[in-house]
Amino acid sequence: MMLNAPIPLLMITPLAAAVICMLLSERSRLLVSFAAVLIQLLASLSLLLLLLQQGPITHPLGSWEAPLGIALRADGLAVLFVLMTSVVAGIAALYAALYLTPGPLRAHFWPLFWFMWAALNGIWLAADIFNLYVGLELLSLAAVGLVAFSGSKEALVAAIRYLLAALLGSLAYLLGVALLYGAHGTLSLSDLSQQMQPGVASSIALAAMAMGLLLKSALFPLHTWLPPAHGGAMTPVSALLSALVIKASLYILLRLWIELRIHELAPDASQLLGWMGALAIAWGGWMALRQTLLKRVVAYSTVAQIGYIMLMFPLLRADNAEASTLALQGGVLMVLSHALAKAGMFLAAGNLILCTGRPELSALAGTSQYRPLSIFGFGLAGVSLMGLPPSGGFSAKWLLLQSALASAQWWWIPVMLLGGLLSAAYVFRVFHYSFKEAENSDTFHRPGVGLEICALALSAASILLGFIATWPLHLLTLPDILPLAVLPEGSLEQSLELLQTPTYETLHGTSEQQP
Amino acid sequence: MSVLLDLLLLSSLWVFALLTLTALPLFRGVVFFILLGLMLALVWIRLDAPDIALAEAAIGAGITGVLLLDTLGHLHHRADQESSPIRLKSSRFWVALISSLSLAGLLLWALLDTPATPTMLAEQVARALPNSGVDHPITAVLLNFRSYDTLLEIGVLVVAILVGLTLADKDSAQLSLPKLPNPLLQACLALLVPLMLMVSSYLLWAGSKQPGGAFQAGAVLAATGILLHLSGFRLTLRTSERLMRAGLLLGFSVFLLVAASALIDGQPLLTYPDHLAGILILIIELALTLSIGLILLSLFTLPHFALPEQERPK
Amino acid sequence: MSLLIDLLQAALLLSGVVMFAAGTLGLLRFPDTYCRIHALTKADNLGLGLIIAGLMLSAGSVLLVFKLLLIWLLVMLASALSGHLVAWEGDAQGMDAASGDLPSSGNAAQDSAERER
């Protein structure tokens, strides 16, 4: 009976924590939140164990089977995202607890944070298109609240812009839901994937949903709301937004793409997404090079990295199972490593701003001499974003490159290389500023050790992901979300063996496709 | 005949929508927006959806309208004149026009291309209704079959309140909305308030068998609160913070507790035991009505505490 | 007999519509706020009363007749109150009865409608 517990816990805990936090005094909010973070970590780990034992799990809420009721579903993809959320949000919570000064502001942070977490878990586990809409709205409103949090003029402008984009995106998504329901009479994703027939209504519905989700994920040219919101929010909030919140709409897009077989039915749309991604890589990288504020650099880097994630869509090919699998694995690994690296980078950037007391890049002069730890955290995350070995970012790009070669779409390769160069340029530009001689180095503040460790832990995790990359990817092949992706045995290991890292051998022969 | 009526309603919807967006000054636009909401309520009746009609009139037109008008009250103190938005020379106008026309075209295409088939979900609802604990299919969907959506939706409402709380400053409890010291109003309140409370409880009670339910009842409750607020009886988050907070969260907490209680039994989340389904739904609805009433009221009253002009520290 | 009732019903409904039209015309054409309130509340209450009376003839059950009556009473109460509040607010702002203008051109209608809600 308790076998089913992790899924409900993943939803109940954050919602209950939000309510309890609203009712309690400030000090107790902190304690409740730590307890809840622990429960979340344990629940996601036990969900992982359960998945390894039983395979994909369906949890019919209210004991009503879909399509009448709503089902929650935990397959490999969902569990990976749940784990990613628990790690990143857990560390960000720790950071926030140290970063926020006691007072009403800190008190209001926790309930919003918990609602955001609940919405994220809800989205990862959802298998119902309308439920995804409610989850998206909960997520957007909580995220907007977190952006507007400080109440300053800049924060408000960013929040309003973000809110308008998010609302328009949700409505476009809901419009798609309306058309899909009108055409197919069901809201359950698995029903839809069985009944889906190509048709005008379905195509327009999916186009509307995709537009809405892309707007929410800030894919170029719909990205204009992102840099002020992510760059202007408080540091822990920036980390959460860039690492997790935008991934929610990307995740839904990916789900729709593979479960409703859009990659088969509309390969042109996939190519379009890929080209938008390519433009995003170029534009995001270029703009990141031209920013004068440190956190804006990091925010524009997110715009570019979203582009990388989009490159997986044109590589999901119906006619080439190997390329598809590699693309899916590369794309998901990209999401995971970006989540860790970007959260780490934002936290490190926040620490640097705490050191210098000013948000400008030029204020960084002397930091690498006096605050090497902060700049080191920033650099580690940068290594993963640039895609240098042996980071998670490198493995992800490697898989995507392999996939591009396998499906003979060579034109994505220069895009990836150019993007890597641009990332290197903007990361080194930050270093360049930090290595300058400082005139008044004695004015540096010392951020708490805890803050430094949080940033470093996330950045290090993004590097570490490169060493254990086969493990999450193996998890990804567990469920049959991509039925066509039957890889020849051991081919994943083969493709990754080229990287020559010893860890991969230990997992040899474990990636048999399961039904 | 009824087609004519429908077409009349359709054209009035479109006209009011256009007027909402183009009428000057903004106040007029908001009034047209409220009219649009009332027209929509009629449309929902025509679509055999009295539940939505009630909610649209009470929440869509009522509460949203009050919130908008209240914001306008803040606005016109700061001379904020806008010129006519339709400027044929601006590229913005043409981009907007072309995108909206293409949206209409695409949707029309989708609509015409899709055959009208009865949905199988409606049948399933009808079949499962006897086991749901209520007799009204919409209440059954909202609080039993798809209760998870409703749970998250209450979360969305609470988030809106939370953001309001974050932005409102605690210290300067200064009312910006004067009360109306009108003797006739006060006299009428004695008549209206009990009546509204009665309507609210009727809607709640009716919800298990016929149109009505927690949301509509809560909206009427909130309207009562807003009326009282305007006449000077102020029940706000500031008066008794703890009590009010508990009230706001009561519905959500009760819902969450009931949802989680299924786990003790080893059942999936939100499962009601068969014989208890009716009573549990009633308990949830009672708590939700109170909370929704308080939340919608607070959405209105929260910003009436002037914020300090200077920026708050980061 | 039923023809008579039908005719009576038609007459009641039509005269109700005429009253509404007259009230709307008054709202559009009358010179100042006070006159407009007058047109709106009086004519519309009577118009609604006529329409309700017409509907009662075909109601069929006592409960329905009672409900219709209740609707009329409630609308009368609401319109009396809102009409009073608009006039009261206009008076409080020093609105001139003859011209309907405020001493300083402001947003009287806006204010009063806001308060009313």
Added chain:
Amino acid sequence: MSSSAVIFSLAGIGLCAIGLFGFMLHTHLIRKLLAFNIMGSGVFLLLVGMAQRSGHTDPVPQALVLTGIVVAVSATALALYLIRRWLQLSGSTELPEDDRR
């Protein structure tokens, strides 16, 4: 075939288009919010209208719309909080014409 459902699906399409038009045209934040609400109503009409064209009432989309209306009012209230605060700090009801990059 229910003609009402078809007609109001059409009405919904019109409202969606008008709403999108207003949303893109206006810079005034409250007008944008009104346009968002109009668009929302259009989507709700389309959701119920399209599902009920066969002449049978369908409680599921009706319940979804009830949920949608509550979500829309929450979003509107939240937006109004932000707009008011922005008005208070800047005295403007429009966002600064930004560096649209």
